[in-house]
Amino acid sequence: AQKVTQAQTEISVVEKEDVTLDCVYETRDTTYYLFWYKQPPSGELVFLIRRNSFDEQNEISGRYSWNFQKSTSSFNFTITASQVVDSAVYFCALVAGSSGYSTLTFGKGTMLLVSP
Amino acid sequence: NAGVTQTPKFQVLKTGQSMTLQCAQDMNHEYMSWYRQDPGMGLRLIHYSVGAGITDQGEVPNGYNVSRSTTEDFPLRLLSAAPSQTSVYFCASSRAGGDEKLFFGSGTQLSVL
Numbered sequence: 746a747q748k749v750t751q752a753q754t755e756i757s758v759v760e761k762e763d764v765t766l767d768c769v770y771e772t773r774d775t776t777y778y779l780f781w782y783k784q785p786p787s788g789e790l791v792f793l794i795r796r797n798s799f800d801e802q803n804e805i806s807g808r809y810s811w812n813f814q815k816s817t818s819s820f821n822f823t824i825t826a827s828q829v830v831d832s833a834v835y836f837c838a839l840v841a842g843s844s845g846y847s848t849l850t851f852g853k854g855t856m857l858l859v860s861p
Numbered sequence: 862n863a864g865v866t867q868t869p870k871f872q873v874l875k876t877g878q879s880m881t882l883q884c885a886q887d888m889n890h891e892y893m894s895w896y897r898q899d900p901g902m903g904l905r906l907i908h909y910s911v912g913a914g915i916t917d918q919g920e921v922p923n924g925y926n927v928s929r930s931t932t933e934d935f936p937l938r939l940l941s942a943a944p945s946q947t948s949v950y951f952c953a954s955s956r957a958g959g960d961e962k963l964f965f966g967s968g969t970q971l972s973v974l
Contacts, residue, residue, distance in 0.1 A: 754901075778960045790904075790951060790965040836903060840960040846911060847959040848894075848919060853903040 747772045747841045749852035757858045758827050766822040766855045768837030774798075779813065779820045780838040780849070790836075796820065827859045863887050867952050867966035874942040874973045882937040882969050884952030890964070892955045893935040897921065897948040898968075904951065909959065910935055942973045 748771040758764045770779065781793040794804060796813055804811045808825045824831050837852045868883045886893065894909035896919075906919030910929040924946060926938040935954075939946060950969045955961040 780962075782963075788949070788968055790953075790963075792962050792964075795962055842960070846917065848906055848909060849959050849963065850920075851896075851903040851905070853901060 747839050747850045749837050749839050749850055751837055751852035751855050753855045755856045760861050761826050763825050764827050766835050768820045770818050770839045772841040774841040777841045781822050782836045783833045785833040829859050832859045865954055865964050865966040867969050872971050878942050879940050884935045885933050886954040890954035890956050892958050894953050895937045896951045899948050944973050947973045
């Protein structure tokens with residue numbers, strides 16, 4: 746069984762603050778993939794990142810960074826200098842295994858509200 | 862390149878009615894899937910397909926049917942709609958499997974009265 750926990754239901758910050766969205770996962774597989782998706786108020790789902798279980802390097806993309814720690818089963822997402830356009834629901838997701846039949850399990854999401 | 866196209870965007874049904882949510886992709890993706898999104902529940906997998914003629918159940922398959930006769934299309938059928946099926950439905954596809962980046966449609970908001 747696989748599980749993703751996003752303990753933060755809602756986070757409110759003021760523009761330019763840094764914010765970290767937590768993601769804790771559970772799986773018994775040694776091969777797995779972790780994802781983050783963004784859902785802005787318009788409703789579409791946008792892919793942000795995919796990371797495999799063998800690559801623990803942190804990733805930075807502009808104001809976004811991801812911290813993958815297998816020791817704590819976490820894949821946290823940090824937005825630096827947040828902007829109003831970052832307001833969205835963010836989903837962490839997990840796929841255990843690497844076959845075409847592997848299925849994605851989503852966390853319940855964290856709603857981020859960035860105020861001007 | 863349209864990506865993943867879902868129709869309709871909105872639908873209201875009465876309990877017991879049937880309908881089909883359409884999903885089409887033009888990226889020649891082998892993997893397609895349907896999710897439902899409910900408040901506080903995240904996205905839950907209904908059914909998925911790894912190629913034409915092959916489908917399987919996800920986490921919440923009851924009350925839904927699917928078929929995959931072509932690579933491009935993956936319709937979701939509600940045989941007898943129930944209020945519990947009120948939700949936002951998303952179709953998604955990927956090149957080869959569930960472990961790859963998913964491309965999502967824009968969603969269908971369904972209300973069952």
